[in-house]
Amino acid sequence: MMRLVHHFLEQSAERFPDKVALVCDGRRLTYAEIEEQANRLAHGLRARGLQRGDRVAVWLPNSAEAAVAIFGALKAEGIFVVLNATTPTGKVARILNNCTASALVLPARQSEDARFLQQAVPSLGTVILCGDAPSPAELPGLRWEDVLGAAPPTRPPCRTIDVDLACLIYTSGSTGDPKGVMSTHANVVFATGSIIQYLENTPEDIVINVLPLSFDYGLYQLLMVFRFGGTLVLERSFAYPAAVLRRIEEERVTGLPGVPTLYAMLLQMNLSPFDLSSLRYMTNTAATLPVEHIRRLRARFPWVRFYSMYGLTECKRVCYLPPEELDRRPGSVGIPIPGTEVWIEDESGRRLGPGEVGELVVRGSHVMQGYWNDPEETARRYRPGRYPAERLLYTGDLFYMDEDGFLYFVARKDDIIKTRGEKVAPREVEEVLYRLPGVVEVAVVGVPDEILGQAVKAFIVCGNGVRLTPQDVLRHCRAHLEDFAVPRSVEFRESLPKTPSGKIDRRALLTPSPEGPGEG
């Protein structure tokens, strides 16, 4: 029985011990090798005091160590939390304190960050450092090789059951504070099973993942591939699309999960030097793909099954468009994933019919448990369902459905920006900007962008006599925000437009100003 997430790895290691599970950084690891390393890490964590349900933070770029750490944490009866490698240290400290993490795995070259976090995060007991260190003599923690080398390769006993939490996935909320979505093992087992069913994955599938494992869309590629016993080609990013295409050719990749930015980049490229005939399917989620891009992808990859999808971390995935419907309803994100249901409600809770726009509500075993340590936000998004203990997910997204029940995304109810497939809370960026001396008033908005979907733009009012340059602003942002949240452009204004109630009028900022743009 596959009841727990680490059973994905364990069963594949039993079925296909010598099969390559992971291709990463020029290494090829078999299921047996990953299983053994994850077992060793689990023993290592337990020996250092990790208790059932303790949080293990994995702050690594996409790598074999990240995959081992995820499964090792679960085998140790822990809960894993993957953090984006580009998250600034200050924010990592806030997240680790939010979930009172007990253990942290990070690259050894970030020894300084490790020292800082040991001071800033009182709950942190075990720090494990991966890779080469600048000065190995004075490492602020344990070396990955030492932890694994000293532990037995056998599977440790495990008391976890499927109602226990498997992971926290941090996502941006409209308040700007990161929120950790709690997933039980049962949630992940259900969601992966449903998605594998409609993607029709088999052990023959070779999936390339260029998305960060901190992002549920990236993480689930690892989890699903290990569940169906395929091969995962794990890349750092899609910064070098030609390198990704070459890898697809070399590894005979069958599945490409992408976001609109990746597809926009592919559509600008000359693809003729690459043999991409092995691709069986592509998927898109995280943000809407323009219909024109779908049309052009269909023309350039006529042999590929293309899945338009929609989801949010709070339930992993909501819906998908069966590829055979794509030409008929190119703007739709389809139907609920297998074993779940959705409907559309108005403000009073009335269910709406075809063509009527309202909030999308989700019901099913993929609806996660809420936000870690945040009952208020949890109560806003997750509301009581039909039966005791059942929760429905209120997505905060406006949708309508057509006569056949196919769903169409209309807009978000909040002002979250979706850039490069990542969520950015304007408030988080604004708070960082307010900390810059001389800044009097700011507003951060998303402006349409061909490649990014939306680009983050900051409007800034400076105090009298203050001379700030866009560079000053961006340097400050880089130090305090993830790379995707750093504004792409900065505009200085004398004042910001206000609504009658005195709030900053974001809508007015999105229309060109009568006096023309300022500098930047």
Next chain:
Amino acid sequence: MSIPSQIRRYILENFLFTDDETRLRDDASFLEEGIVDSTGVLELVMFVEETFGIEVADEEILPENFDSVERLTRYVEAKLREPVFAGAEAVAVW
């Protein structure tokens, strides 16, 4: 200004937003060290095309050509040595 200095200055100004030369080692991987993000690579391509008058083919946009000041310098220098078009030598004879 030399090719590596021009590249350094562009990276410092546009990605690190500083003129502090010590912030950028010539062998530092732009991606590993979070200096350039995934869409930043495309900006970098535009920069070298405009600054050095070369044409970058899509399949050349690879980490081995673009992922550090050193590598990018080597790549640009090699591109500048390439004949502009196949008939260049013949034209020179005329």
